[in-house]
Amino acid sequence: MNIALIAHDKKKQDLIDFVTAYKEIFSEHNLFATGTTGKLITNDTGLTIERFQSGPLGGDQQIGARIANDEMDMIIFFRDPLTAQPHEPDVTALLRLCDVYKIPLATNEASAEILIRGLESGWLDWRTIKEKRVRYDG
Ligand SMILES: O=C(CO)COP(=O)(O)O
Numbered sequence: 501m502n503i504a505l506i507a508h509d510k511k512k513q514d515l516i517d518f519v520t521a522y523k524e525i526f527s528e529h530n531l532f533a534t535g536t537t538g539k540l541i542t543n544d545t546g547l548t549i550e551r552f553q554s555g556p557l558g559g560d561q562q563i564g565a566r567i568a569n570d571e572m573d574m575i576i577f578f579r580d581p582l583t584a585q586p587h588e589p590d591v592t593a594l595l596r597l598c599d600v601y602k603i604p605l606a607t608n609e610a611s612a613e614i615l616i617r618g619l620e621s622g623w624l625d626w627r628t629i630k631e632k633r634v635r636y637d638g
Contacts (some may be wrong), residue, residue, distance in 0.1 A: 534559030
């Protein structure tokens, strides 16, 4: 699975702690991140992460492009809902593309817990699950 990790500044430590807690699971997947988030996570965990530009410089858009190319399977984005971001339109565009392409997206720690446990349990193979559901329906 290709997993993108993103955190706004006030949420970065929370994401580092989260990735550290689930390092074993994350280490089995291809990780991507916006610039600063990726650098901090790699420094703390030693995990290999492909880094894009920093968010305000286009990193969210680069991850969005990967989604549009069907190259992302999950987005974990610890957003800061209490601080205005200069690149808010980019953030909105990224979230929109997750919905356009039906990509699992967690925008807070609680949702991320559920996604990562689902990933571990094999629930994230959503395309197969959807095919089965269609078969059951008729
Ligand atoms: O701003 C961000 C997401 O919108 C995150 O960017 P950085 O990881 O470069 O701080």
